[in-house]
Amino acid sequence: MLPAESRAPMPHLAIDIGGSLIKLVYYSRNGDWLPEDNKIWSSKESLGVSNGEGNHPLSEGRLHFAKFETSKINDCIEFIRSKQLHVGGQHHEVPSKNKIIIKATGGGAFKFTDLFKEKLGIVLDKEDEMDCLVAGANFLLKAVQREAFFYMDGQKQFVQIDHKDLYPYLLVNIGSGVSMIKVDGDGKFERVSGTSVGGGTFWGLGRLLTKCQSFDELLELSHVGNNRVIDMLVGDIYGGTDYAKIGLSSTNIASSFGKAISVDKELEDYQPEDISRSLLRMISNNIGQIAYLNALRYGLKRIFFGGFFIRGHAYTMDTISVAVHYWSKGEAQAMFLRHEGFLGALGAFASYERHGFDDLTAHQLAQLCPRRESCSEGTLHSAPHCDVIKEKKTL
Ligand SMILES: Nc1ncnc2c1ncn2[C@@H]1O[C@H](COP(=O)(O)OP(=O)(O)O)[C@@H](O)[C@H]1O
Numbered sequence: 001m002l003p004a005e006s007r008a009p010m011p012h013l014a015i016d017i018g019g020s021l022i023k024l025v026y027y028s029r030n031g032d033w034l035p036e037d038n039k040i041w042s043s044k045e046s047l048g049v050s051n052g053e054g055n056h057p058l059s060e061g062r063l064h065f066a067k068f069e070t071s072k073i074n075d076c077i078e079f080i081r082s083k084q085l086h087v088g089g090q091h092h093e094v095p096s097k098n099k100i101i102i103k104a105t106g107g108g109a110f111k112f113t114d115l116f117k118e119k120l121g122i123v124l125d126k127e128d129e130m131d132c133l134v135a136g137a138n139f140l141l142k143a144v145q146r147e148a149f150f151y152m153d154g155q156k157q158f159v160q161i162d163h164k165d166l167y168p169y170l171l172v173n174i175g176s177g178v179s180m181i182k183v184d185g186d187g188k189f190e191r192v193s194g195t196s197v198g199g200g201t202f203w204g205l206g207r208l209l210t211k212c213q214s215f216d217e218l219l220e221l222s223h224v225g226n227n228r229v230i231d232m233l234v235g236d237i238y239g240g241t242d243y244a245k246i247g248l249s250s251t252n253i254a255s256s257f258g259k260a261i262s263v264d265k266e267l268e269d270y271q272p273e274d275i276s277r278s279l280l281r282m283i284s285n286n287i288g289q290i291a292y293l294n295a296l297r298y299g300l301k302r303i304f305f306g307g308f309f310i311r312g313h314a315y316t317m318d319t320i321s322v323a324v325h326y327w328s329k330g331e332a333q334a335m336f337l338r339h340e341g342f343l344g345a346l347g348a349f350a351s352y353e354r355h356g357f358d359d360l361t362a363h364q365l366a367q368l369c370p371r372r373e374s375c376s377e378g379t380l381h382s383a384p385h386c387d388v389i390k391e392k393k394t395l
């Protein structure tokens with residue numbers, strides 16, 4: 001820890017610079033320096049924070065979340081500068097002898113060190129990405145009510161987390177690539193698997209195949225597409241019948257994109273929405289399957305999915321849920337996190353405390369976080385003793 005005199009004001013900002021997106025988490029007291037509604041600043045959310053004691057300087061405040069495409073890192077830097085987030089929102093000069101240190105994680109914390117130094121005069125203090133993902137997930141699961149939910153058939157079912165019965169669990173973070181982490185406690189984890197077929201694959205292949213200009217456009221297309229136009233189903237191979245002997249129904253996908261082998265059709269003969277749907281389904285199925293196999297390998301009952309690939313998107317969550325249900329024969333269920341994409345940034349934020357910055361501690365935040373937040377969707381469920389949905393699902 002740096003001596004107090006060589007420290008700049010408490011930054012209240014942490015940053016996660018991933019392969020695709022930059023995520024910011026920052027704190028404001030009394031809701032000050034809320035970002036204005038400016039489209040450049042991408043999505044913004046906030047978590048109300050109040051300890052109800054009244055006399056603590058941090059008794060009222062908010063955690064804010066913002067994201068930027070990593071390719072537009074200069075917009076992010078400009079955002080930080082305009083809000084003076086790196087100096088706790090203070091709009092006056094910081095003495096040059098004071099080092100401004102910001103907690104940062106993700107590969108970009110290494111890649112863009114010089115850029116942040118040059119443009120904002122700040123030092124990125126690097127925190128390990130896996131440490132931060134786990135710290136962020138543990139923080140959310142323990143401190144934020146109605147953070148985790150099941151998703152099936154268009155319905156969210158919120159999960160009441162029992163703090164004493166949280167571990168072990170499998171954390172599957174679907175970012176550009178996918179990391180699968182067995183979590184056994186605070187700071188106790190092992191990255192047990194991963195796959196390079198992740199969110200970057202969906203967006204990268206999808207962009208090439210559909211000419212979509214944005215991730216959201218690609219995702220929206222998938223709503224109206226029909227994957228059966230491109231995917232080869234069991235019924236396509238078996239003359240319309242099931243292959244019942246090995247438990248495959250005629251509507252199971254036998255081969256993702258398998259129909260595209262047809263010599264009679266070129267890319268332009270397929271509709272972008274069908275391509276998008278098939279791609280989304282292929283990638284989500286695959287991740288759901290690998291996740292379940294890892295849960296099985298380590299005897300884990302709970303699987304939480306995070307990362308911005310999910311994007312709270314109904315079809316993505318449904319596909320992952322169905323895959324986990326199908327492969328586990330109904331023994332396991334996927335759970336999702338409301339702050340899915342901000343695990344790493346939250347973990348980096350919490351690391352200020354671990355390093356002795358005690359002005360605003362993650363511990364305090366954990367106590368203050370929004371147990372009062374209301375959420376109208378779904379019903380409360382108890383994890384892990386949840387109902388397993390019985391009806392047969394088709395992959
Ligand atoms: N606006 C967006 N631009 C690009 N990708 C997005 C966007 N929104 C969601 N995504 C998806 O989120 C993924 C990145 O997720 P994230 O958890 O931020 O990972 P990373 O840390 O690798 O950037 C992308 O690969 C893409 O699938």
Ligand SMILES: CC(C)(COP(=O)(O)O)[C@@H](O)C(=O)NCCC(=O)O
Pocket residue numbers: 017018019020106107129174175176177178179193194195196
């Ligand atoms: C290298 C990464 C940890 C980087 O994280 P990301 O920016 O994708 O969130 C991730 O892309 C990953 O785990 N990829 C899968 C690599 C593998 O296990 O083969």
